[in-house]
Amino acid sequence: MHPVAAEPTARRPTRGDPPWWLPASDDGERAAGGPPRWAAPVERALAAAPAGPPAPAPRPAADLAGLLAPPLAPLLAAADAAFAAAAPAAREADARAVWAGARGWLAAQLATAAARTLVGRVREARAAGELTAATPGERFDEALRALATRPALTELLGRYPVLGRLWGGRCLAAVDAAVELLGRWRADRAALAATLLAGAAPGAPARVRLGLGDPHAGGRTVALLEFADGRRLVYKPRPLAAHARWNALLEWFARRRPDLAPRAVALLPREGYGWAGFVAQAPCADEAEVAAFYARTGAQLALLHAVRAVDIHAENVIASGGHPVVVDVETLFHPSAPPSTDGGPDPAADALAESAHRTAVLPQPLLGEAGAIDSSAVGAHAGQRTPGLLPAWEEPGTDRMRLVRRRLPWPGGPNRPTLPPPYAPPVPADHAGALREGFRAAHRLLAAHLDELTAEGGPLTRFAAERTRLVVRPSQEYADLLAEATEPGALRDLPARCRALAALHEETGRPRLAAFADHELAELLDGDIPLLTTAPGSSDVRTAAGHSLPGALADPGLAAAVAALRGWDEAERGFQDWVVRASLATTRPFAGHRADPGTRPVPRVPPPVPPGDAVGVPPEAGWASALAENVGDRLLALARTGGTRVNWVGLHLLGERRWFLHPQGAALADGYPGTALFLAELGRATGRGRYLTAAAEAVTHPLPATLRLLAAHPELADAVGPGGFHGVGGLAYATARLARLLGSEELTAALPDALTALASASAGAASADLADGLAGALLGAEALGASGTPGADALADRLTARLERATPPAATGLLWGSAGIDLALGRPAAAAPSAADLGWCAGHAGRPAAAAPAAADLGWCAGHAGTLLTGAPAAALAAHRERLAARAPGPDHSPCHGELGLWEPLMEDTGGQGPPAHPAVSRLLHDIEREGPRCGTPDGVPTPGLLNGLAGVGHGLLRLALGSRVPSVLGLRTGSDGSAPHRAGDRPETRRGTGRHDRATKTPATRTPKTETPTTETPATRTPRTGTPTAEGA
Structure with a gap:
């Protein structure tokens, strides 16, 4: 025997040993006594296998079945004989074509089942120095020929009896399916000639291809019959x-x-x-x-x-x-x-x-x-x-x-x-x-x-x-399970293979699957993709086994x-x-985080007409407020309701590379907390109860539940991350702000869980930025501290110390750059971005302001506007204002890298007295009124989220209308004047400059009644929120 044919650790079967097939038999087969049906073709193959290695021969194909052909040959020969005995007129041309197709499909299945085991034996032989041929390919063939002998196959199946179960079962299934297909073709040939193969009567198929779909119900698959004249026919079993x-x-x-x-x-x-x-x-x-x-x-x-x-x-x-x-x-x-x-x-x-x-x-x-x-x-x-x-x-x-x-x-x-x-x-x-x-x-x-x-x-x-x-x-889930269940360890006995398929019985959040798991397992054990059927008029289900x-x-x-x-x-x-x-x-591909250059001709917009009930209010303020309400009503119309909850379907960015459609999750950037924040701010600003009610229904139950889960499972919080817009920092901020806006006991009670989750998320965080890292965590902790959550100030102190030691990112923008760290620490930006990187910025760290180049990125997320939020001097703000005056509104109104983000640095400059008086503001408001709010999505498709969606547009409009009376969600600010209150123990030397930590904190009593007192509008008077307003799809 060639050395590779036997494993050193395997014992030769002796008289009195249990038969090789017994460990692979199920309870019913054991109880029946005697070899199971699937063992018969394997026994015939073993009997016909050569005593010594076969002579070298060219590989029949370059695919896996061709590479592994020698040990599979006895099995295929046994299947050939079985088909010849079972098929009437098996020597006829149509029978030969059918069996050729079935045989090729069978070879592929046999190879797939055995590949990991056979290749493992080859590698063991190579490591042991047992192969003597000259080249790697010749040594591979040498090992495979050695494994094709009767002693080697007997040894192999004694060690891996489940492989024999798979081989035998597939051989039986291939013969049965081929005989069935042949009989059906012969029975229907005349009818097919008169219908699907209209024309001259077809002869025998020249070629039959099986395996054109998943194997179901005993290895049956879709087949394609090809005829000499080019006609083709599809068979479906x-x-x-x-x-x-x-x-x-x-x-x-x-x-x-x-x-x-x-x-x-x-x-x-x-x-x-x-x-x-x-x-x-x-x-x-x-x-x-x-x-x-x-x-x-x-x-x-x-x-x-x-x-x-x-x-x-x-x-x-x-x-x-x-x-x-x-x-x-x-x-x-x-x-x-x-x-x-x-x-x-x-x-x-x-x-x-x-x-x-x-x-x-x-x-x-x-x-x-x-x-x-x-x-x-x-x-x-x-x-x-x-x-x-x-x-x-x-x-x-x-x-x-x-x-x-x-x-x-x-x-x-x-x-x-x-x-x-x-x-x-x-x-x-x-x-x-x-x-x-x-x-x-x-x-x-x-x-x-x-x-x-x-x-x-x-x-x-x-x-x-x-x-x-x-x-x-999904069929791919079954296919993955089948592939992993061909590991040699899963082929030693039937319980081992069942363990390899144990995922069928695991809790997956799909409780109704439990009723099907045992039946799925039975079909997978035999190498089939499970098949379940029903009828539209019934609630019953039938398995492939009946x-x-x-x-x-x-x-x-x-x-x-x-x-x-x-x-x-x-x-x-x-x-x-x-x-x-x-x-x-x-x-559409994601275009990147870069603001539109605004190079189109600047339109001439007539001055706004003050609303009739807004005497003494700046015209732009009333205009912006009315547009914000329009956005709010649009969000209510897009909302989906059920039970006591409201949520939205939206477009989300996957890995900052591609868009996908999904229900809003819990991230502040594009999830329901950001949408609810805008609606709550709008409700408090306008006194309209429908916005407050929708905001409450969006967050009251899911947000505390999410925070409880993250607090109870630190590993989940760590996976989510601490960031301010994509992580737990944003959840903490949103919970604190919404608890105050809505007067929600449920959200207030969830603040300690938010703190626990935030501590877990930030413990091992490596990123320091605002969107995903520690800067966002610090602002989230300060929001919790401002709400009076015990322990929040201590966490903020620890995060401050870590941020001050952190190596700043190479980028200089706000969301993922050093400006976000500066914002969190309450200090002016330490460096300006270069024109080649994220756009031009001037006026920081005491440098004089200058005009931005036309090609500069002015955006909030990664460009100039974001860096101005870190305490820019008046000259820099003035230069920014003049830059906006020279540009036309871009196609994106949202805050991330759209128009309203560009105005964010100027919102605080109004002292809460309304929007900056500027023709460019009128142009922007006119553009939103004429075109409708355009989101930062492909083709401007409406989406509800904060950074790229309607909620962000609405929040920006509220900020234009009311300035710092609406705290900046883009700066994660919670104070009634837009700033975060001082915390006990704040150190002026580490919280220096003109940042948010140095501003005085106003109390809620200083706000106007309009922003604090909702009207008596009841939920029953809300705008219907079960669909979009028109059939044209927003």
Whole structure:
């Protein structure tokens, strides 16, 4: 025996030892006595395996199955014999083509199951010096030939009997599936010739490709049959009745809107299986056909949303000319599964889970530990990499072959329309108008024909009894589990493999999964991706093995769909249209944190007319206040409500690189605390109770719950970080300010938890900046101290000492640069940014002011405006004011790097007497009034958040109207005059200059009654907040 064929630690089986297959048998198989069915093909392979290494031979293929071919050969030979015995007329051309395809798919599965074990044996032999061939590739082949002998395979299976279970089970499944496919082809050949293969009678398939989808129900997969004349046919080993009902719905729609109707897939349904016409990707003829493609995509999206479809991702849609053809619609009338949150039920999460976003047609990133990928039908494109680190083989086919983990490339698919060369590929966001118009038109048509659709025998009710697939976990999650369960340690016995799949039973925040876990495990143990089915008219679920789970679903999918359709009014259409628009905008790249240069011609704006009830108020102040109320009402209209909570769906930045759609979380920058802060400030300033009520409903329950969680779990607080806008410092600030504005006992009671969480988050923090680091933590601690939270001043002292010793960041901006540290320490900026870095800044540290270059970044987050917040002299503020006078308002009104952030340094200069008197202020207010508030998002899509969204625009308008009477949230200030009160023990030598710590603190009694006393408006009089105001999507 070649040395590699035996492991030194393995004992040869002797007479009287238990059979090799026993450790891999389940309880039922053990009780039955005798070898289980899956052991038979393995026993035949062992009997036929050669006694010595086979002669060297060329590798049959360069793929994994080709590399590992020698030890797999006896198994494939046993499968060949089994198919020949089971298939009628197995020597006929069609049988040979079917088995060739099944054999290739079987080889790939056998190789995948054994690869880690076999490669591990090769590496052990190399380390032991047992391989004698000259090159790494030859030594690899030498080791594999040694492992192909009967003694070596017997030894291998004695040590890893579960590998034998997988091998034997896959061999049986491949033979059964191939015989089944062959029989169905022969039975249906005449009908197929008359329908899907119209034309000359087809001969035998020239090629059959299996494995074109996940293996279900005994290794069955979708197959493609290719004929010599170029015709192709798709075989699906599952019922196609639901797909046929979908085709009927498309026909119904086409009779009413033929211009928007997408093409259906031709079908030949059969009992338990069916055939589908092959749909080939084809380019569009011109831009007009591209526009038609996206209009049909929008219409089809509305139809898919109506039937509660999910999983319509890139692999299930083919761009065929001007038609987006859905080739797989097995997941219709699917139940929703809103994610559970630590703050309790979230109406925004529920709304997004019920929206058109759920279909997977619209762009949406799939997040992983290493990045993100968009797999949606509209957004997926070539050039992406997997979001997680997946197993991959390094130096394959050599004795150095080893498993590594890396992001793998996604090759792209046929889901997006193309144009013939030399035209560039169409960009989905450029066709948002066509897609939205198609969606709105179909949405209106479906709503108008609701009674017809849902009547007895109507297009929707006819789905009631058809089988549809239930997806309780992503297929990739199953695939990852299967891959990890091929580790050699998981192949030693069946309990070890069950432990490798134990994640199925772990608590995941999806409690309904527990009912399915045992059935999923049974299918995964045999190498299948679990398959669960239901019917739209039932709440029962059926497994692939035929087990019924009565009442496993909360409600039948058809009833849920009809109930949802009854709510398709103009407000709901507006929300859905916003979801479509926002989703498409996420395909735009993030443009970076840089303010618009404002180089357009400066418009001439007539002077504002003072409001009739604002005698003595500066005209701009009344104007800004009215616009702030408009923004507040818009936020109320965008809010999603449920129970006692309010929340919003918004656009969020992922890693400062890309946008994604998500319910607002707890971060101050883009979460519900920032939105609630603006509404609360607006309510106190205007006396309107509807804003105060909405703010309270947004934070009263989820914010304390989040703080309790972070206080109880320091590791979570550490992961969140201490920052002022993206971390616990911002939560502490928001809780303290909102507790005061709302007079909330719940928020006041949560302040000690905020302090505990902030201490944990900052304990090991390395970053010193304002957004994510210790500067934000210090301002959060001072906000807690100003609220009287015991221990907050001591934490602030410790953070001050750490900040004073910290090495400042290389950048000089406010959010991520040294200016943020200066702001937190209450000292003037120590250095000005360079024009080449973050823009020009002048007037700091005693230098004279000068005019900023036109190309300078004036923004608040990373540019000049932010550095001016750290105690700039009057000359610098004057220079900034003149720079603003010479520019036109940019396309972004939000504070981060938009227009209102540019004015933030000048807000405090008014002494609370209203906005700076300046023509540029009138230009900005006129621009907001004429165009509506524009957010710092792609294409200016409205979003509720603070730094880039409507809340930030509204807060900036309030600051323009009332100056320092509304504390600067951009400076994390809490005092009634915009400053933070002195803390006991403040040291003037470390809190020097003209910063916020040196200002006198006014008491709440000095504020005007208007800013303190709400009116008697009750929650019942609030503006409806269940959708956007119009169907045009904000």
